[in-house]
Each structure stands twice: as structure tokens, then as C-alpha cells.
Amino acid sequence: DTEVTQTPKHLVMGMTNKKSLKCEQHMGHRAMYWYKQKAKKPPELMFVYSYEKLSINESVPSRFSPECPNSSLLNLHLHALQPEDSALYLCASSPPRGTNTGELFFGEGSRLTVL
Amino acid sequence: QQQVKQSPQSLIVQKGGISIINCAYENTAFDYFPWYQQFPGKGPALLIAIRPDVSEKKEGRFTISFNKSAKQFSLHIMDSQPGDSATYFCAAPPTSGSRLTFGEGTQLTVNP
Numbered sequence: 001d002t003e004v005t006q007t008p009k010h011l012v013m014g015m016t017n018k019k020s021l022k023c024e025q026h027m028g029h030r031a032m033y034w035y036k037q038k039a040k041k042p043p044e045l046m047f048v049y050s051y052e053k054l055s056i057n058e059s060v061p062s063r064f065s066p067e068c069p070n071s072s073l074l075n076l077h078l079h080a081l082q083p084e085d086s087a088l089y090l091c092a093s094s095p096p097r098g099t100n101t102g103e104l105f106f107g108e109g110s111r112l113t114v115l
Numbered sequence: 116q117q118q119v120k121q122s123p124q125s126l127i128v129q130k131g132g133i134s135i136i137n138c139a140y141e142n143t144a145f146d147y148f149p150w151y152q153q154f155p156g157k158g159p160a161l162l163i164a165i166r167p168d169v170s171e172k173k174e175g176r177f178t179i180s181f182n183k184s185a186k187q188f189s190l191h192i193m194d195s196q197p198g199d200s201a202t203y204f205c206a207a208p209p210t211s212g213s214r215l216t217f218g219e220g221t222q223l224t225v226n227p
Contacts (some may be wrong), residue, residue, distance in 0.1 A: 004158075043159065056214070059189065079207035090158050099145050103149060106158035 003027050004107035006091050012113045016079060021110045023074040023091030032074045033104065034066060035090040043090055043106075049074060081114045088112075121218025128225050129184040136221045138205035141186065150158045150179065150190050151204045151217075159204060163190070195225045 013019050022034065031050050035043035048056035050067040050109045057066075062084075065077040074091055087113050092104040120139045128134045140148075147166055151159035165172045165179040165188065172179045178191040192199055205218040 006158075040202075040220070040222070042220050045214055058214075092158075103147070103161060103164065104159075105153075106151075106160065108156075108158045111156075 004091055004093055004105050006089075006107035006110050008110055009108065010111045010113075012115065013078065013081065014115050016057055018075075018077070019077045019079075020078065020113075021076040021089055021091075023076075023107055024072055025091075025093045025105070026072055027093060027095070027105065028071075029093035029095050029105070030071060031094045031096070032068060033094070034064075034076050035092060035106075036076070037044040037088045037109070047076075078112075081112075083114050086112055086114045119216050119218040120203060121205050121221060123221060124219065125222045126224070128195045128223065130195065130225055130227050131188070131196060132195050132225075134195045134199070134223055135189060135224070136203055136223075137187065137189045138207075138218050139185075139187045140207040140216075148181065148188050149206050151206060151218075152225075153202045153204065155201075162203070174211050179203070192223075195223075197225045199223060199227050200225050 007022045033048050036046055037043045046060045047056050047066045052068045063080045067075040068083040088109040090109045091107045094104050118141055122137050126134055138215055149164035150162045152162040153159040163174050163177050163179055165181050167181045167183045176193045181188045200223055202222050203218045204220050207216050
């Protein structure tokens with residue numbers, strides 16, 4: 001079983017809704033990530049938090065707003081999304097050496113559908 | 116950001132056969148090349164990884180071979196089983212920061 005827990009597993013929202021995706025890990029990892037994955041495509045990096053500070057934002061639209069309340073939690077706030085934002089949103093974490101080696105621990109993802 | 120080229124895009128193998136997936140990368144400042152396995156509806160999971168100070172790493176039926184001079188690495192699945200049917204992603208470590216680059220993925224189907 002994955003040690004990165006994501007909720008909810010499925011989310012359906014309208015374009016005017018505000019919702020949040022949540023991620024939790026208790027492995028003591030200090031780097032946490034949000035990825036977006038479309039069907040039959042590799043994960044695409046959205047955000048990276050390192051020691052609770054946003055270190056990478058891959059030019060993601062402002063309708064996606066990340067938050068890292070503490071070293072174990074990562075949120076992704078969603079507002080005014082578009083249908084093309086429908087995808088599997090993956091949270092990942094990595095141990096300190098993982099930031100330079102690609103060793104990522106992924107959650108099972110939140111399947112988002114925007115109507 | 117570097118490119119990682121993965122082939123084939125899809126692969127069908129009979130049970131007991133050998134599955135081979137290849138990847139090529141560009142320059143890198145770091146030496147750690149992971150393979151991820153993803154089942155439908157699940158997140159990717161680290162399968163096996165190699166540091167290129169060795170040319171081969173084996174874990175059970177899974178073997179990575181690495182050719183540093185050619186900037187290529189490959190995954191071999193011996194005695195392939197239907198339970199191995201999944202999408203496999205190779206990845207190359209970042210040249211800077213934390214941007215792990217994934218290959219486009221290979222959808223493996225192992226027929227019984």
C-alpha cells in the first residue's frame with residue numbers, strides 16, 4: 001500500500017466551484033509534489049514544495065493554488081477550472097536525496113472531472 | 116529540461132516471454148535512473164532504479180541495463196506474467212532542481 005494518501009479519490013465539479021485536493025505523508029519526506037496526468041501520458045510536474053516552501057511552479061494557471069500547511073500535508077485548491085483540467089492529479093513525496101535522484105513516492109491520485 | 120525518448124509505445128508479449136523497453140536520455144548532472152510501473156487507476160510506483168556506476172541491476176524478474184556512453188538504459192522483464200500488464204515509465208534525473216523527466220510510457224500487455 002502507498003504511504004502517500006490522497007483524498008478524495010474522485011471529484012466532480014462545475015466550472016464555478018471551489019474544491020480542494022489533499023495529500024498526506026508520514027515518511028518524514030521534506031519534498032512534496034503535485035503532478036497532473038492525462039490518459040496515456042506521463043505525469044506532468046505542476047508544483048514542488050521543499051521544506052514547506054514553494055520551490056517550483058511550472059507556469060501553472062492561477063486557478064490551481066497549492067498550499068503546504070506543514071511537512072506532512074499538501075493541498076491543491078481548485079477554482080474556476082475548465083473541462084480540459086480534467087485529469088488524474090497525483091501527489092508525491094521524496095526523501096532528501098530524492099530531490100536529486102528522482103526517487104518519488106506517489107499517492108493513488110485524485111481523479112478530477114470538470115463539467 | 117532534458118528529453119527522454121522511450122520505445123516502444125506499446126508492447127504485447129506472451130506469458131513467459133521477455134519484455135524489453137528502451138530509453139535514451141540527454142545530458143544529466145545526476146546519476147540515478149528509475150523505472151516506474153503504473154496500473155490503471157493507480158499512481159506510478161517505483162519499480163527499480165540504477166546508478167550508472169554499474170551496467171546492470173537485477174531484482175527478481177526485472178533487470179535494468181545501462182549504457183552510459185550511449186546514454187541509453189533499458190528494462191527487461193523475464194518470464195513476463197499477465198500481472199505485469201501495466202504502463203511503464205522510464206525517467207531521467209534532473210539536470211537542475213527537481214524536475215524529473217519521464218518518458219512517454221510503454222503500455223505492456225502480457226497475454227495468458
